[in-house]
Amino acid sequence: MNINNLFNEILISQSTKLTAKQQRIVEAAIRLFAEKGYSNTSTAEIAKLAEVSEASIFKQYGTKDNLLLSLTVPYIKEFFPSLANEAVDQIIGNADSTFEGFLRAFLKNRIEFITENKEIFQVLIKEIIYKEELKNEFLPYFTEIVKPRIANFIEIFIDRGELKDIPIDRLLKLIYSFIGGFIATQFVLLNKDSISDEEIEDAIHFVMDGIRKSSSDH
Structure with a gap:
């Protein structure tokens, strides 16, 4: 790297x-x-x-x-918003856009970013659990900037009838928990250098099977 x-x-x-x-x-x-x-x-x-x-x-x-902190804080603030504005414009302007498509684009983009910067990602994941300073930097940024942007995406797809109509906070927790755990496991616990397209697709399908609205949902 x-x-x-x-x-x-x-x-x-x-x-x-x-x-x-x-x-x-x-x-x-x-x-x-x-x-x-x-x-x-x-x-x-x-x-x-x-x-x-x-x-x-x-x-x-x-x-x-x-x-x-000088190593990890800029990384935290770069990791999330890269696709946000572009994705919002595309979703709002394209009635055929799907949450699955957005999730695929976002996940592939961020995995590519992590692959290029694997060591700093490993440092961040290992240390954020124990370092209060990192938590204090990350949590307000996530709550104030990242979460509202992603929540806007979720609301669009719920309104379109694509996702189950459950509270957005609960939906976000499910997505973050699985996707975050999936990426951390691959790059930190298993120390892999990359994630294959097949593994990404498996993760996306697993998430979508849990949150996609089916014909039996009312």
């Missing part, structure tokens, strides 16, 4: 460009956090791999926690 792909994509909006030294620190931290875990990685190890002094890391980031 080319670590530079990550920063070309998620740090483009930041006002300052990474110096060569910062780039080495970031690459070393991502690699070691992914391999050994955050808690089992020392700043001395990061400094050694990055070929910088440990003092340089503290000068640039202050603490190891700050270094972790």
Whole structure:
């Protein structure tokens, strides 16, 4: 995996460009956090791999926690909204659009993103469970920005009679739980480098079988 792909994509909006030294620190931290875990990685190890002094890391980031946040927070904020505006326009403008089609496009797009940036995804999934700082960054962003956008999609398809008419919050929890667990299992627990089209289709059909409105639903 080319670590530079990550920063070309998620740090483009930041006002300052990474110096060569910062780039080495970031690459070393991502690699070691992914391999050994955050808690089992020392700043001395990061400094050694990055070929910088440990003092340089503290000068640039202050603490190891700050270094972790500088890696993961931009990734969190890049992961979700990439397809949102485009998808909404397409759905509203095309009466033939389906939720299954949207889910397929979104899932394939995000899996491609994770495949290109697997190590930082592994770091995020492993650490967000234990790090309150990450939860504090992720949960408000998810609740205030991501959730309303996806809820709008759900409402469109419920109104069209494609999905079961159950509370949107419950529907979202079902989708997030399965899709999130599916992706995390493949890339973190099984440490796979990619997910095949067949596996993606199996996941989509599993979700749709549970939430698609059938002729017997009233």
